[in-house]
Amino acid sequence: MADELVHSHDPNHPANLICELCKIFYNNGWVTGTGGGISVKDGDKIYLAPSGVQKERMVPENMFVMDHPSKEYLRRPEVYKPSACTPLFMAAYDIRGAGACIHTHSQNAVMVSLLYDKEFTIANIEQIKALPRVTEPGYLGFFDTLTIPIIENTAHEEDLKDSLEQAILAYPGTTAVLVRRHGIYVWGESVWKAKVYNEAIDYLLELAVKMRQFGIAPDGAIGSEREQRRL
Numbered sequence: 001m002a003d004e005l006v007h008s009h010d011p012n013h014p015a016n017l018i019c020e021l022c023k024i025f026y027n028n029g030w031v032t033g034t035g036g037g038i039s040v041k042d043g044d045k046i047y048l049a050p051s052g053v054q055k056e057r058m059v060p061e062n063m064f065v066m067d068h069p070s071k072e073y074l075r076r077p078e079v080y081k082p083s084a085c086t087p088l089f090m091a092a093y094d095i096r097g098a099g100a101c102i103h104t105h106s107q108n109a110v111m112v113s114l115l116y117d118k119e120f121t122i123a124n125i126e127q128i129k130a131l132p133r134v135t136e137p138g139y140l141g142f143f144d145t146l147t148i149p150i151i152e153n154t155a156h157e158e159d160l161k162d163s164l165e166q167a168i169l170a171y172p173g174t175t176a177v178l179v180r181r182h183g184i185y186v187w188g189e190s191v192w193k194a195k196v197y198n199e200a201i202d203y204l205l206e207l208a209v210k211m212r213q214f215g216i217a218p219d220g221a222i223g224s225e226r227e228q229r230r231l
């Protein structure tokens with residue numbers, strides 16, 4: 001097998017990064033119980049994790065490598081199947097030209113998907129400034145509203161492909177899609193941007209759940225929370 005594709009002493013090699021980042025994600029409760037994962041693109045090569053494994057225990061030799069232009073596997077460990085998230089990751093690469101895509105089973109994402117209908121919105125929170133405008137250069141501002149579409153879950157992860165693609169096209173400004181009762185997909189131009197976007201979004205999802213518990217609308221006008229405190 002083409003082991004040279006995944007063996008490297010460079011900590012920034014995609015096969016090493018996937019293992020390192022999945023440990024961090026596991027410790028955040030984002031990829032526990034084998035759920036979730038991350039894919040990284042390096043030039044024409046797409047690095048993918050195996051399906052159904054403990055994501056925090058993976059080693060570089062477990063990785064699949066796909067040639068993006070031909071969609072042929074350059075490396076395919078025989079004992080595993082590629083992640084069921086592969087068609088979803090491919091949507092981020094094909095439609096948005098992403099450099100990495102993260103999928104988590106964050107409870108904050110699941111809770112928000114239960115509290116909101118078609119889309120999640122939040123405004124006037126400093127952390128929004130970590131997120132990109134996407135349709136134009138630069139980042140959202142404090143007074144902007146972050147909107148993330150929500151799609152319905154399916155019995156099998158790979159069957160989410162069509163609705164995820166539709167959501168990406170319907171929301172050209174989004175860098176994430178929530179999946180009801182399941183989790184979230186977040187992508188970015190590079191692995192580090194995807195990581196930061198996922199962290200910022202998860203922070204905002206958690207905050208929104210807490211705000212709603214206090215009767216504060218996460219996309220409400222500034223000052224409305226003070227009205228709430230006076231009640």
Ligand SMILES: CSCCC(=O)C(=O)COP(=O)(O)O
Nearest residue numbers: 034035036051052083084085
């Ligand atoms: C309990 S995990 C169910 C499958 C799933 O939702 C997921 O994200 C993991 O898929 P993979 O094939 O990468 O293990």
Ligand SMILES: [Zn+2]
Nearest residue numbers: 035036157183
């Ligand atoms: Zn999943």
